[in-house]
Amino acid sequence: AQSVTQLGSHVSVSEGALVLLRCNYSSSVPPYLFWYVQYPNQGLQLLLKYTTGATLVKGINGFEAEFKKSETSFHLTKPSAHMSDAAEYFCAVSDPINTGKLIFGQGTTLQVKP
Amino acid sequence: DTAVSQTPKYLVTQMGNDKSIKCEQNLGHDTMYWYKQDSKKFLKIMFSYNNKELIINETVPNRFSPKSPDKAHLNLHINSLELGDSAVYFCASSQDYGTWGLPSGNTIYFGEGSWLTVV
Numbered sequence: 001a002q003s004v005t006q007l008g009s010h011v012s013v014s015e016g017a018l019v020l021l022r023c024n025y026s027s028s029v030p031p032y033l034f035w036y037v038q039y040p041n042q043g044l045q046l047l048l049k050y051t052t053g054a055t056l057v058k059g060i061n062g063f064e065a066e067f068k069k070s071e072t073s074f075h076l077t078k079p080s081a082h083m084s085d086a087a088e089y090f091c092a093v094s095d096p097i098n099t100g101k102l103i104f105g106q107g108t109t110l111q112v113k114p
Numbered sequence: 115d116t117a118v119s120q121t122p123k124y125l126v127t128q129m130g131n132d133k134s135i136k137c138e139q140n141l142g143h144d145t146m147y148w149y150k151q152d153s154k155k156f157l158k159i160m161f162s163y164n165n166k167e168l169i170i171n172e173t174v175p176n177r178f179s180p181k182s183p184d185k186a187h188l189n190l191h192i193n194s195l196e197l198g199d200s201a202v203y204f205c206a207s208s209q210d211y212g213t214w215g216l217p218s219g220n221t222i223y224f225g226e227g228s229w230l231t232v233v
Contacts, residue, residue, distance in 0.1 A: 029216075029217065030217075031217065032217040032218065032219045034221075036224075041227075041229075042226055042227070043118075043204060043224040043225050043226045043227050044157075044204065044206075044224040045224070046221050046222075046223075049219065049221065051219035052219075088155060090157065093217075094212075094217035094218050094219065095217065096215060096216050096217040097215075098159075098162075098169075098170050098172075099169075099211050099212045099213065099214045099215065099216060099217070099218050100145055100147075100162055100164075100169065100170070100208060100210075100211030100212055100218050100220070100222075101159050101162065101170055101172075102157075102159065102222060104156070104157040104158070106154075106155075106156060107155045107156070107157075
């Protein structure tokens with residue numbers, strides 16, 4: 001069965017510092033992986049996704065993630081944090097059994113300090 | 115124009131009441147979803163519909179009844195509300211659900227959410 005684990009429910013960085021949000025997955029088939037961001041009192045917005053092809057995926061707002069099959073990881077990074085990056089981040093994997101369904105991790109709250 | 119819109123955004127109601135949340139998407143997508151986000155922010159799918167037909171029913175109590183009058187609308191009706199139903203309910207849509215038995219790479223577009231509080 002598919003599952004996603006996000007290490008660290010809360011990450012705090014200083015403005016301008018590197019952002020690293022960790023995501024590990026478990027999948028019985030080659031996974032399709034997603035990162036979504038949720039700003040306070042808003043819906044989820046896709047940051048980036050990996051399906052096939054290049055393992056380094058670039059997304060919106062300067063974020064990128066690298067699919068590493070050997071480590072079953074899909075960590076999200078951004079070189080320099082902005083105050084506006086403060087939000088909840090969710091990693092998700094597409095369920096091949098119930099097609100179309102996303103299985104989400106527990107979420108990571110990113111705090112950006114001035 | 116909002117791609118996936120749902121109403122109301124906030125809803126406070128008493129236990130035992132019946133309430134509905136409406137959802138519309140203007141993306142021309144075939145597949146729509148309801149996801150529930152609990153107080154710990156955990157997101158879980160409730161239902162998905164493809165072109166008005168139920169595809170996924172994720173062991174949700176019978177008090178929850180989705181209705182899709184057409185492929186652009188997916189409403190959620192909840193009977194006999196309980197305290198544990200307090201959550202944020204997200205409507206979402208995608209181009210389609212992909213190929214059955216395979217993971218889907220389609221982007222799922224979420225609405226702004228409906229904050230339901232049962233008192």
